[in-house]
Each structure stands twice: as structure tokens, then as C-alpha cells.
Amino acid sequence: MAKMATREAYGKALAELVCENPKVVVLDADLSKSTKTADAKAVCPERHFNVGIAEGNMMGIAAGLATCGNIVYASSFAMFAAGRAYEQVRNSIGYTHLNVKICATHAGITLGEDGASHQSIEDIALMRSIPGMTVLQPSDDIETKQMIKAISEMNGPCYVRLGRSAVETVNAEDYKYELGKGVVLREGKDITLIATGMMVQEAMKAAALLAEQGIEVSVINIHTIKPLDEALILKYAQRSKLVVTCEEHSKFGGLGSAVAETLSKNHPTKMAMVAINDTFGESGTPAALIEKYGLTAKDVFNTVMNSIQP
Amino acid sequence: MLSNQELAKIAKRIRRNIIKMVTNAKSGHIGGAFSATEIAVSLYFNEMNITAENVKDKARDKFVLSKGHASALLFAVLSEKGFLPEEELLTFRKINSNLQGHPNMNYVTGVDMSTGSLGQGLSTAVGMALSYKLHQQDFRVYSIVGDGESEEGQIWEAAMAAAHYKLDNLCAILDMNGLQIDGDVTEVMNPFPLDKKFEAFGWHVLHVDGHDYDQLHHAYAQARTLKGKPTMIIAKTVKGKGVSFMENDYMWHGVAPSAEQAEAALKELED
Numbered sequence: 001m002a003k004m005a006t007r008e009a010y011g012k013a014l015a016e017l018v019c020e021n022p023k024v025v026v027l028d029a030d031l032s033k034s035t036k037t038a039d040a041k042a043v044c045p046e047r048h049f050n051v052g053i054a055e056g057n058m059m060g061i062a063a064g065l066a067t068c069g070n071i072v073y074a075s076s077f078a079m080f081a082a083g084r085a086y087e088q089v090r091n092s093i094g095y096t097h098l099n100v101k102i103c104a105t106h107a108g109i110t111l112g113e114d115g116a117s118h119q120s121i122e123d124i125a126l127m128r129s130i131p132g133m134t135v136l137q138p139s140d141d142i143e144t145k146q147m148i149k150a151i152s153e154m155n156g157p158c159y160v161r162l163g164r165s166a167v168e169t170v171n172a173e174d175y176k177y178e179l180g181k182g183v184v185l186r187e188g189k190d191i192t193l194i195a196t197g198m199m200v201q202e203a204m205k206a207a208a209l210l211a212e213q214g215i216e217v218s219v220i221n222i223h224t225i226k227p228l229d230e231a232l233i234l235k236y237a238q239r240s241k242l243v244v245t246c247e248e249h250s251k252f253g254g255l256g257s258a259v260a261e262t263l264s265k266n267h268p269t270k271m272a273m274v275a276i277n278d279t280f281g282e283s284g285t286p287a288a289l290i291e292k293y294g295l296t297a298k299d300v301f302n303t304v305m306n307s308i309q310p
Numbered sequence: 311m312l313s314n315q316e317l318a319k320i321a322k323r324i325r326r327n328i329i330k331m332v333t334n335a336k337s338g339h340i341g342g343a344f345s346a347t348e349i350a351v352s353l354y355f356n357e358m359n360i361t362a363e364n365v366k367d368k369a370r371d372k373f374v375l376s377k378g379h380a381s382a383l384l385f386a387v388l389s390e391k392g393f394l395p396e397e398e399l400l401t402f403r404k405i406n407s408n409l410q411g412h413p414n415m416n417y418v419t420g421v422d423m424s425t426g427s428l429g430q431g432l433s434t435a436v437g438m439a440l441s442y443k444l445h446q447q448d449f450r451v452y453s454i455v456g457d458g459e460s461e462e463g464q465i466w467e468a469a470m471a472a473a474h475y476k477l478d479n480l481c482a483i484l485d486m487n488g489l490q491i492d493g494d495v496t497e498v499m500n501p502f503p504l505d506k507k508f509e510a511f512g513w514h515v516l517h518v519d520g521h522d523y524d525q526l527h528h529a530y531a532q533a534r535t536l537k538g539k540p541t542m543i544i545a546k547t548v549k550g551k552g553v554s555f556m557e558n559d560y561m562w563h564g565v566a567p568s569a570e571q572a573e574a575a576l577k578e579l580e581d
Contacts, residue, residue, distance in 0.1 A: 025444070047444065049475075057433045057467035064437020067415070067423060068445075069368040088464070091427045092434055096415055 002141070003166040006197075007105040009144035010162050011036025014073060014103075017149055018044040024152060025065050027051055027074040029058045034164075035075040035105045055080040059088035059100070066098035071152050074100055078107035078161060082123035093157045094130040101151050102127075103160045107137075108248035109276065109293055110165040110198060115283035121276050125253025127159040128226050134158035134179075135226040139200035140169045143223055146177035154179060161197060163248075165286040168201040170221065182229035184236075188216030191304060192236040195246035196222045196255045199274070202290075203246045205297035210304055217304070225255055230262045237269040242307050244272045246300055248290075251275040272307045274300050312355050314523045319581065320390055321351045325552050326579045327386040327399050333572040335403035338411070341562040343383035345487035345520065345547035346454050350380075350387050352526040353452050353483075365393055365420050371449050372422040372438050376431025376465075377456035377485065378412040379564070384421065385409050393420040429462025431455070432482060436472045439480035439540075450534070453482045458490030460501040466511065472540040473512025480540040481533040484508075485520060487549035489560040508542040520545025553578050 018024045018040045026048045032038040041048035051058045055076050062074040075081070081104035082089065093100045109119045127135045136151070136158060138144040144162070151158050170185060185200070186207050195203035200221045207217045218236055222229065237243050243263065245256035256273035263269045276293055290296050312320075324347055332338035354360065358371040375384050382402060388394045401407035408417035412426025422438075425431040435453040442449045459465060472480050484504060492498050501507075505515045514536045518525035526545070533541035549563070550556030553575040567575060 025441075049440065051471055052474075054464075054467035054471070056430075056464050057436075057471055060430050060433020060464065060468065061437035061440060061471065064374075064423070064434035064439075065441045066437075067368065067372075067434070068438055068441035070441055070444075087427060088430055088433075091424070092430050096424045 002169040004141040004169070005164060005166045006138050006141065006144045006162040007036050007164060009141035010103055010105070010148055011039035013145040013148035015039040015043050017152055018047055021071065021152060023069065023071045025049070025070045025072050027058050027062055027072060029053055029055045029076045029080065031076055037075045055085040056088040059085045060092050062100045063092040063096060063098050066100050072100045073103055075103045075105060077118060078104035078120035078123045079118050082126050082159065083120055086126055090130050094133050097132050097156050099155055100157050101160065102158070103162060105162040106164040107161045108163065108198070109281040109289045110163055110248060110286035112164065112286045112289065113283050116280040119281040121250045121281065122253070123161060124225055124249045124255065128253065128258065132156060133226065134224070136224055137161040137197040138223050139197060139221045140167055140171055142169060142171045142173070142175050143177055147223065150177055150179050163198050165198070167198045170200050170204055180224045180227055180229060182232040183221040183223065184218060185221055186217070186219040188218045189239065190215055191217040191242045191244065192240040193217050193219045193244050193246060193300065194222055194233065194255065194259055195219065196225060198248055199246035199295065202295065202297045202300055206300035206304070209297060209301045215304065222255060225258055228258050228262060233259060233262060234266055237263055237267050240269065242270050242272065242304065244274060244300065244303055244307070246274040248295055249275055251277060270307065272303050274303050317351050317355060317523050320355060321347050322579050322581060324351065324383065324386040324390055326576055327389065328382045329567065329572055329575045329579065331382045331386065331399050331402040332566050333569070334400050336566045337403055338382050338566060339379040339564045340556060341489065341549040342377060342456065342485070342487065343380040344551045344553070344556065345549045346380050346383055346485045347551065348521045348523060349454055349483050349485060349526060349545055350383055352523055354387050354391060356527060357530045358452060360391070360420070362392060369442070369447050369449060372451045374423045374431045374435040374451070374453040375413060375425050376435070376453050377428065377459050378425030378431060381411065381413045384413050385418065388418065388420040391420065394418060428456070428459045429464035432465055432468040435480060435482070436468050436477065439472070439477040440475055442479055443475065443477065449479065451480050455482050455484050457484060457486045457488065457501060457504060458495050460484070460504060461499045469508060469511040469513065476538050477540045478537050481530065481543065482540065483543045483545050485547050486544055487547045489549045489563065491560070491563045493560050505544050512539060514539045514541040516541060516543045518543055518545050520547035521551055
């Protein structure tokens with residue numbers, strides 16, 4: 001199975017987009033080789049600005065550029081884009097509802113060896129709480145490429161959560177991305193797994209393991225965390241005895257919270273969350289980290305099994 | 311170009327409106343609005359090309375009130391320009407009003423950037439000036455920054471970037487009134503010498519009396535001719551300028567006058 005990091009796919013998509021659309025301006029804060037905006041710089045250096053290690057200022061510059069009609073893609077690691085620059089994003093981009101696409105890479109613990117100081121496990125919660133902010137997280141390269149282009153046609157701010165490590169391609173070649181619509185990757189009558197980002201591949205593997213036990217699960221890829229595809233989630237919750245959310249994010253305020261908010265209001269359903277506990281990460285390989293912090297297919301499998309025990 | 315006498319009349323009307331707005335709202339920032347009044351008036355009525363015809367354009371001369379606390383000044387100026395009905399000024403800071411405590415660009419025609427959280431406005435002005443350079447558009451960007459505001463680190467990030475990108479289409483005016491909400495800026499957290507700091511960051515620095523139209527206009531004209539660098543006009547100002555009992559008193563940073571004080575202030579501001 002093909003594997004590519006979503007940040008790699010972002011770099012390729014942005015390099016194409018910047019050539020196609022003269023309104024696109026790219027900003028980076030001294031991480032262009034890591035965030036992959038360097039790809040856009042290579043083909044269109046005049047519309048790529050490296051603002052240096054100053055993320056708050058980058059968000060302000062992005063806002064100013066957007067007021068003049070530019071479509072701005074601003075990148076850094078998720079920790080600095082959503083964390084350090086939170087208030088600049090909130091006031092200069094969110095409150096103004098300007099056309100800035102914050103494409104944040106190295107989200108979650110699969111950032112790996114740099115450790116907890118760089119592992120953003122709170123960014124979905126932070127960005128989701130900003131009024132009018134669209135929050136996206138692609139599951140693979142195919143989805144990323146289409147998403148990056150789709151958001152150039154959407155007016156207003158959005159936050160795109162991208163990963164450092166390679167993930168499996170889970171979508172078909174003829175996949176058609178639609179902003180705001182969840183994607184059913186597998187149909188099963190008993191249980192629904194709702195996953196986002198790199199956890200989609202883990203959920204798919206868990207579904208196969210569960211099928212071996214005679215448990216049929218649906219798997220929904222939620223690439224648009226906000227606004228959430230409530231209709232699809234409700235439809236599947238209504239026919240499931242259990243909903244399990246899967247995300248590489250804190251248990252507080254992420255996809256699990258978003259799904260719980262809608263289900264508790266519309267159709268209370270038994271839920272379990274596969275997510276990071278109330279703890280910081282640490283240095284290690286991405287593989288070792290997802291194992292230690294409970295984000296593997298096996299963890300999804302065990303969560304389902306433990307939740308359906310009588 | 312309006313004469314100094316005409317500008318002075320406009321400034322008096324604006325100051326009277328600010329007194330009325332803040333008194334009516336029972337909150338707001340008079341001191342820092344009055345210190346920057348001549349700066350804003352000189353920009354909007356003589357320096358910048360902003361008219362009823364182009365005010366809705368995405369690209370034109372732009373203004374960012376980085377010290378967004380002086381929102382009453384911006385709203386009063388926009389009203390004087392004819393972009394905002396004068397009667398709407400009395401809704402300032404009230405529920406359901408477009409005139410928020412700090413300016414919102416989506417609610418009021420002519421507000422070029424939402425500001426209020428100190429330090430962020432100058433970065434957005436850098437973004438605008440960068441856009442005009444990128445697209446080879448011959449517009450200029452102006453921003454009023456506070457001396458207290460310069461305690462924010464983001465001001466220096468923006469200053470660094472403006473010089474790095476050689477934004478000679480950016481002209482910032484530092485409203486140096488010497489006071490912030492907790493007292494004298496030199497006592498709270500001394501940001502001086504601001505001229506040497508901006509010079510060291512790569513800016514042209516000019517000094518003016520921020521209440522003298524001739525000096526302000528001369529500085530703007532000079533800034534237009536200075537190439538390769540942004541310009542910072544350090545404007546020595548008086549907080550609360552124009553009302554004797556408000557001048558140079560930090561207690562007038564963010565409190566509303568009583569009815570009697572407002573009456574006395576309006577009397578001093580009569581033509």
C-alpha cells in the first residue's frame with residue numbers, strides 16, 4: 001500500500017496551486033523544508049515569504065495580505081500555528097473571518113523524536129473553539145491534495161491539521177473530496193468507528209481485526225471536524241450499539257468531544273474514545289509513541305471489545 | 311489639501327464626538343484618542359486617498375489603528391468622512407451596535423482592520439504593504455502604534471519584517487503620549503529609546519510634534535520619498551490633549567467622564 005505523509009501531499013498540492021492561482025500567497029516561519037512549503041517556493045519564489053521564527057507576526061501578516069484580496073496559506077508546526085499564535089489566529093484571522101488557510105504540520109505525537117514540547121495534542125480543541133473557523137484533517141495523500149485546492153475556493157479561515165509521518169492511502173484513486181462531508185470507508189451493522197487523520201488507517205485495520213471476531217463495524221473518515229457532518233454521524237449512530245471515535249489528539253475537545261456534543265443532544269449513544277489521555281507525550285519513534293499512548297489498531301480493537309463486554 | 315484651520319475645526323468636532331460617545335457609553339478611551347487626534351485627522355483629510363468612491367476597494371491607501379483602544383477616534387473620523395452616520399456614534403459600545411469597544415472591519419465601512427489586541431495591528435499593516443509591493447500597486451499603508459503598545463514583542467517582530475521586506479510604502483506613527491493604563495510608561499516598563507530601537511531595526515525614524523499639522527504633513531511627505539525602508543514617525547503627544555483637566559493624566563486612559571465633566575470638556579472644545 002502506498003504511503004505518504006499528509007505534509008508531503010500538502011507541499012505538492014500547494015506547489016501546483018500557487019502556479020494555477022495568482023491570488024495564492026504562501027507564508028512560512030522558518031520551517032519550509034519541514035512543512036513542505038519549500039515546494040511552492042521552488043516553483044513560485046515571488047509568492048512565498050519566509051517570515052522567520054515569529055509565528056504571531058506571520059498570522060498578522062497573513063491577515064493583512066488577506067484584506068487586500070490574497071488567499072494566504074500560512075504554515076508552521078501545529079504547536080506554533082495553533083498554540084503559540086492562538087490569540088493572533090483568534091483575533092486577526094478568526095474574528096475578522098479573513099481568507100487565511102492555516103496549514104499546520106507535525107500535529108500530534110507522531111511528530112516523534114522532538115518530544116512533548118513540539119507535540120500538539122490540543123490544537124483541534126483550540127481551533128474548534130474559534131467562531132467560524134473551519135477545522136480539517138485529511139486522512140491520506142489523495143484527500144490532502146484535493147482538500148488543499150478545495151479550501152482555496154472557500155471564503156474564510158480554516159485550519160488544516162497535517163502529519164509528519166507517512167500514512168497509508170485509504171481513499172480510492174477516484175475519490176472525490178467534498179468539504180464538510182464524512183466519508184464512509186466501510187459498512188458494518190454493529191458498531192461505528194469515527195476516525196480522523198492518521199487514525200483512519202488504524203480504524204480500518206481494527207475493522208478487519210474485529211471482522212475476524214464476527215463483529216461488523218462501519219468506519220467513517222471525518223476530514224472536516226468543524227463544521228461536523230452531523231447528519232451522517234446521526235445516521236450511523238442510530239443503527240449502532242456503540243460509537244468509537246479515534247484521533248491523535250487529547251481526549252479533551254477534539255473529535256471525540258465534537259461527536260459526543262452532537263450525539264448527546266440528538267441521539268444519546270454509548271461512546272468510547274481512542275485518544276490521548278490527560279498527559280504530555282515524549283520523545284520516541286512515531287511507532288513506539290502510538291503504541292505507548294494507545295493509538296494503534298490494537299487499541300481501537302481492544303476499546304471496542306472492552307466496551308461491548310456484558 | 312485642507313488648511314490647518316479647517317483641520318483644527320474637524321479635530322474639535324471629532325473630540326466633541328469622542329466626549330459624547332464615551333460619556334454616553336459610560337466607558338471607552340479618551341486619553342489615547344485625544345493624543346492621536348491630529349495624527350488621524352491629518353492622515354484621513356490630507357494624506358491618504360480614501361474617498362466614498364474607493365472606500366470599499368480591497369486595494370487602496372489603508373490605515374490600521376494598531377492601538378485599537380482609540381476606537382472612538384476612528385469612528386468619529388469615519389463619521390466626519392461621511393462613511394458613518396453621526397447619530398450612529400451614540401451607539402458606541404452599546405448592545406447591537408456596529409461600533410464595538412474596539413474596531414471591527416466587518417461592521418463598519420472604512421475600518422481597514424479589526425484591532426484591539428495590542429501588538430497585532432502593525433503585523434497586519436506589514437501584510438498589506440507586502441501585498442502592494444508584491445502586486446506592484448502604488449498604495450500606502452499607515453498605522454498608529456502606541457508607546458505603551460511597543461512593550462508587546464509582536465511590534466518588534468513586525469518591525470523586523472517591515473525592514474526585511476523594504477516596505478517603504480509603510481508609514482507608522484508612534485503616538486508617544488508617555489502614559490499607559492497603569493501609569494507612566496517609563497515606570498511600568500520602559501520601552502525607550504524608541505527612536506534608536508526602530509533605527510536599529512532598520513527603519514527611517516522622524517520626530518514630530520504630534521499635534522502640529524505642518525510637522526505631520528512634512529513627515530508624511532518625507533516618508534513618501536524615503537526608499538528602501540519603512541518610516542516610523544515618532545510623534546510627541548499629550549494624552550488627553552484638548553481638555554485641560556484630562557491632559558497628561560493617566561487616570562483618563564480608560565474612564566468615562568461624569569455628566570458635569572463632559573459638559574466642562576465640551577465647553578473647552580467649543581469653536
